[in-house]
Each structure stands twice: as C-alpha cells, then as structure tokens.
Amino acid sequence: MRNLNTKLLKEKGITLVVQGKFEKRVLDQLIWDIEIAFGWPVSLVPFTHDILPYFDAARKQYDANRLLDLVYREYSANSVKTIGLFQVDLFIPILTYIFGQAQHNGSTGIASLYRLRNQQYGIKGNERILYDRFRKVVIHELGHAFGLIHCHVPVCVMRPGTYVEDIDQKKSQFCNKCREQLESSLASI
C-alpha cells in the first residue's frame, strides 16, 4: 500500500508555475536540473492570475507573502511541491527584497529572476550566469519545502545567499549532509 501511495505521489511530482515570459530552453533546462536534483517528475503550468493586485505602489515591488499564498491556494493542490517562477521584484514587509521564499517543510515556494540579473548591479548581462543563479534559487527553495534548513558548507546549495555573488559562490548541488536529509525526506513522502 505504501509503495502504491508513493507511486501516485511521484506521478504528481513537482510543478513549476510560470509567470511572465521565460525562454523555452530555460524552462527545459530547469526541469532537467530539478528532476536530477530531486528525482521527481517536473511539470509546468502557466500563472493565469493578474499579478497587478500584488504590486505595492509605495515600494514599487510585488508582495512575496501574498504571492506565495496565492500559488499555494490556487496551484499547489495537485503536486507534491509547487514553485512559482516570477520575473518581478519581490519583497516581504520586513526586507527590502528577496530572491525567493518557501514554506519550510510545506508544499509551496516562489523564486524570481528579477534581482539575479547582472544588469541590476551595473555589470554586463550574462545569460549563462543568470540561469545558473536561478536554478540555484529554485533548488534552494525546493530544499526548504522538503524541510531543509540553511547550511554552513560554502558550496552547498542550501547555503544562504543575500546577494547574487553569494549565490555564485555555491554549487547547485546539496552537500552530503543535506543530501542525506533530503533523501530521508523524499523517502518519508
């Protein structure tokens, strides 16, 4: 019975909710990277809601807490884990910006490309670096959704990053300790 349940859950897999225009090859590569990292099937669904009500005119940014709640309520029912992929600048009330956030040990997370672009920091754009940062943020947030916390290992994807160069320093893989914890979390589903 347990095997059957696991199989059904695995079939539901991880869903990426895509807001805005992402290149197909970026999404294809992201699906591949997430499937490799978590061993679960990944599917895409479009974000069909109007994003404007989530815009805070005073901060000129989008409310990440409310967007996380929206993705959780409207898009997460049929997946084991769901991540909203955004193109807009995200904030939470207490912080000036975030790259992404997730429900710790929950079902949902969100991530944004906005602050990952070199151009935000006066450096020439680089699509390869941008994608590398994005996949790390998405895998990091999924790690939280699977119950992982931040890690001291400098190259582990669960190392916290508050600026983009921080993200560049780590790899897109989990360290041994986080990998073991992730495996045990995956096995318990």
Place this chain on the structure above:
Amino acid sequence: MKTSISILIVDDEESVRDSLYNWFIEDGYEVDSAANAKEALTKIESGNFDIILADIKMPGMDGLEMHRRIKEFNSTAIVIVMTAFASVETAVQALKDGAFDYITKPFDPDDLSHLIRNAARQISLRSENETLKNKIVTLENIEDIVGNSENMIRVLKEVENVAASSSSVIITGESGTGKELIAHAIHSNSPRKFFPMVTVHCGALSEDLLESELFGHEKGAFTGAMFNRKGRFEMADGGTIFLDEIATISMKMQVELLRVLESKTFTRVGGNKEIKSDFRIICATNKDLKKMVADGSFREDLYYRLNVVNIAIPPLRDRKEDIPVLVSYFIKKYCTSMSRDLITIDQAALQRLEEYNYPGNVRELENMIERAIVVGNGKEVRLKDLPLEPDSVIDSNDSLDELEKKYIQKTLEKYDWNISRSAKVLQIDRVTLYNKIRKYQLSSPKN
C-alpha cells in the same frame, strides 16, 4: 546550519513577525514570537532566549522600556532593536542601555544576516571559550575530505590548529589535491563560519577585472558601471576570502593586496571613500612561491604576510592507502546524485586504481569513478570501465618482463580474456599469447 541559538521576535505587526519567523526558521534557529512587550516578558521569564529582536515602537510598553526590564533578569541575552525610522536619539538610547545593535525597517537582507551572524558569533565565542577550556575540538563539515592516511591526518590536525585563529594561510599542493576543500574546512571550523567565505579564482581574471572584483567599483568608474558594486573583500567582512591560484596575480595587484592586508582598508575602483573590512585571507597555489620570491616574480613582503601558516596537501600517490576509501566515497556520491542503486568495485579494478600514479590527483580519481558509473553495467565498477591507458600503470622501476606481464594482463582484462582479440591488439599470434600467459602465470578472474 542547525544551531541551538534561540530567537524571540517582538513586534505588534503580524506580517513582520511571520516574515522574520520564517526567515530564522530557514536559518535553523529556534524561534518564537510575541505581539507585545507584556507577552514577550512572560515568554522570556519562562524560556531562555539568546537573541531578542524587538520593535522600538509598540503600544503599551515600548521596546526601550522592555529592554531595560529584560536586562534585569537576563543580562546575557542579546537585544537588537528594530525601528521604522532612522531615529538617532532612540538608537543611541538603546545602545546606551546595552542593546547589541539596532536596525531600521525594512531591512536589507544582507544587513539582517550580518547582524544576526554577529550576534550568533558572540554567543558562539562564549561557548567556544568554554570548549577551549576543556580542550575539546572536533572538526565539522569535513565530510568531503576523505582519507585516514597519516598524511591526511596531519593535514586535518593542521586545519584544526589553525581554524580558531585569524592567521593568513597558504595551502600548497598539486592540482586536484583538494586545496579549496581544505580552505572550506578552515572557514567552517573558525569563529568566522557564520559569515561568508568568498572565493576568487585569480587565474581566471585579467588584472583590471580582478581589481574590480576584489575592491568593487563606484557608479561611473568605467563604461558600463551603472551602479555601485561591492568587491569581494567587502563581501568577506567578518568571514574569509579565499584567493585561489595566488601565484598568477600581477606585480601591480601584489602591491595592492599587500596594502589591503596591512591596513584592512581599501577604496572601490573609481571611489575615494575608505572602506574597512575584517576578513581572514587564505590563499592556494600549486606553484613554489618561495622559488618565485627568489626569481623576483612574487614579492617577498607579500609572501611573508600571506605565509603565516602553510598547509601542504600531499599528492594522491603519496597517500595511496586512502584510495579504497576514496573510491567507496565517490561511488556513493555519484550513485546517489545519479539516483542509482549503490554499486561495488571488483578487485582487479581496485588493484589497478591502487597501482596508478594520478598526475591529476583526487580530482582525476573522482572523474574516473564518475565516468565508470556512467558507462558501467550498473552493478559494479569493472577494470574495463576505467579510462586508464595501458602505460599509465607502468612503473619506471619495472623490468622488461614485468612490463610485458602488466601490459598483457591489462590487455586481456580489457577484452574480457578474449584471446583472439587480445592477441590481435598485442600483434602476436594466439599460440604466443598462450605461452606468455603460462610464462607469467596469468589467470582470468572467471577461472
């Protein structure tokens, strides 16, 4: 990053409490929250919090008054006050009353992380002082450094000795020996572990780019510099900067680096504001820096400034007893990352790996195992899965007979003891091959 540090958030705004709660939970802290000073004081009386993050403006009792009361019965708690306005008076008053620091809402994520890491480091130093008194030191986060040979135990002992200090370290060793892993181990076991370790691969950057990377730049410093940007020294504040391939930096950069190491201050490219940064420097090189000093290509004063402690990592050929444990480690690592069942290695393959000399060191062994798992049969790593050239196992001290025996054995194993194919590759007839097999008493593992 699981820690035993506990944080209490006190703020009357629910969204602030929730945001901070989630942020700290992801950092591995134990977190609780209170909506006002009264609730906070009740919780503090019954629980023991290490850090209290309190809003300065709350209905009823304000954060400053609450801070004074907390200090009456918990003098060791670190109190950080939050304010929506950068009010110098209230901040000064809070600091005068013994608050650890203050922060203005909304916070820059980097500022918040920095503040909490500072507080965590203070708490950690307190407990480390206790540990030091008892002389108990165990290294953490060294799972990727595999080996129990005498040579590696010596290296780890040196890591343990040097980690707690802020001394500069030069890590030397051939390519692929794991210099960066040793740098990570030093950082992860130092009091600086709560702060970033920033790596710069000096060899990959031109002089101008390296200067901008290390020191940052001001808006307009050069074409395309549209915003101010922090440099790596600034990012490493409180933590460690790791300069890989230090021998490749130009004489001009050597002068700049020496100046920064002496003053711990610098200016961004195109700027004139002096920036201070408290970093520890670790360098790595596969070159002989002493020789470079002698021939004038590396500054002697910089060498002595960097080389306070030297950790030399042995090449893999000098610690061959670590090969079996390294092989098991890499098999487990790659089977897990490729979501495959754990496989084993056959005796002949392991023996060949133990005979090989590894010019590319541990990295070469790792690549071989990864490749063997990819191309292998999914059950075990076999000799034929290893990308070893026949002459790569030849020892220059072997006699001609020994060379011939090894070469024939390797060829036979490569072709699964298919005599016809092996004879064809060796360019001898089958009868001669049988004679050689008898002469050298070779036997197939299947027999």
